[in-house]
Amino acid sequence: MLKVAALVGSIRKDSYNMKLTKFIRDRYKDHMDIKIVPIRELAHYDQDIENEAPASVQNFKAQLSDVDAFLIVTPEFNHSIPGVLKNALDWLSRGNKEMSGKPTFIAGATMGVLGTVRAQMHLRQILNAPGMGASVLPGNEILVGQVQHKVDESGQLVDESTIKFIDDVVDEFIRFVASNREKTSVS
Template sequence: MSNTKIAVLVGSLRRESFNGKLANALIKLGPSDFAFNTVQIGDLPLYNQDDDENQAPEVRRLKAEIADADGLLFVTPEYNRSIPGVLKNAIDHASRPYGQNAWAGKPAGVIGISIGAIGTALAQQHLRNVLAYLDVPTLGQPEAFLQMKDELFEPDGSIGQASRQFLQGWMDRYVAWVKKHAA
């Protein structure tokens, strides 16, 4: 049985990140023939075009993990109405140097959670704009703008009963999207 490999990118570095918890819970909702790899992005140097011809080992590792993936799952918080700098930094690194875009053609899903009432709606929209430019086919529907509530996660880290059906539906659509668009 072959596994579909998914690179998971979490836009938060915080130890108790809601988005990290969401990523882990979503992985549990994935099918058994999908292998999820949470990609480390917190160790990347700041992107500098001067380094394009001599990329750091961490950048080469990131690009290799993206290249090896069949699909992408972005789980992002919203910082100041946009995507976090650490996520944008990773996106910039893996898209460079010009003509060596590791993201191109990889089907993606975008989701996120925040304490705010609109969830991560604006961060997701900004991320979708960036991904469109990078030739990443991104799942459009259903959108999922989650607000952090006490009942969202069970004590074991899985999705709580009130949100399980919705998020399982989201994951099922994401899986279908990846299967349809993976090369």
């Protein structure tokens, strides 16, 4: 079973992005074992302390040491990703560089119409930095705009066309992971 770590860019209690992450985790549980790894408690990245990082950082990195792949789900804050997520990614770009070479797919939900497209463009740029080196699924952007109209009263995603689209992206991601593995075993 593919072991996937999910990082969620919103830490608020009723986060749509957390709901979307849980939806993906539960819907595809027969294909992927998605574990949501919290980023709320992480210390601010500080190069002065990175060699003796605080427990919050050590625990975080330890939980990511043996995952096969990553899922990042983010809102858009001021046309980019939230600082709390950038902070987590900055920690992951140092030391063991836990995302390096790891297949990664991204998703985002917003109440606006553009569905986090600008944040996701920044996120792809960040994940392509030498310290990150994630292997991001090309294309296949899960952009959930006007999310407040696509969930029911309990916050569960119910919009059929969005669900169908996510099904297709997850299929693509599973194929992408398999092709990455073939390339790695050949070389």
